[in-house]
Amino acid sequence: MQSYTIGQAARLLGVSPDTARRWADAGRVATHRDESGRRVIDGRDLAAFSIEVGQGGGGEDEPSYTSARNAFPGIVTAVKLGDIAAQVEIQAGPHRLVSLLTREAVEELGLEVGMRATARVKSTNVHIDRV
Numbered sequence: 001m002q003s004y005t006i007g008q009a010a011r012l013l014g015v016s017p018d019t020a021r022r023w024a025d026a027g028r029v030a031t032h033r034d035e036s037g038r039r040v041i042d043g044r045d046l047a048a049f050s051i052e053v054g055q056g057g058g059g060e061d062e063p064s065y066t067s068a069r070n071a072f073p074g075i076v077t078a079v080k081l082g083d084i085a086a087q088v089e090i091q092a093g094p095h096r097l098v099s100l101l102t103r104e105a106v107e108e109l110g111l112e113v114g115m116r117a118t119a120r121v122k123s124t125n126v127h128i129d130r131v
Contacts, residue, residue: 002043009041070121076113090119099126
């Protein structure tokens with residue numbers, strides 16, 4: 001049977017390896033050691049757990065879903081807050097992206113200079129996902 005490392009499982013679940021490790025440590029998904037001593041998850045167990053996560057059982061660290069497909073992962077280089085609106089700049093490789101959004105959205109995402117974030121572009125709109 002196919003087995004997956006914690007890192008592979010995290011990628012498949014759309015979460016960080018730390019989140020997948022915490023879930024395993026909490027007993028939410030069973031793990032065992034392979035011949036190399038790495039913690040792995042059996043494919044059947046991971047498939048069942050992925051259904052639970054997909055149905056909203058992931059908790060506060062569950063992955064976000066979006067229809068915007070053009071993703072630019074980068075680092076927040078500026079956050080300018082107004083009374084109602086905000087401007088966020090992200091440097092994604094050679095690309096500088098600027099998004100205008102509500103102050104409330106910036107505060108909910110906890111966006112700060114220096115943190116990783118992903119700008120998602122759909123049509124003429126830029127959506128910001130916290131990473």
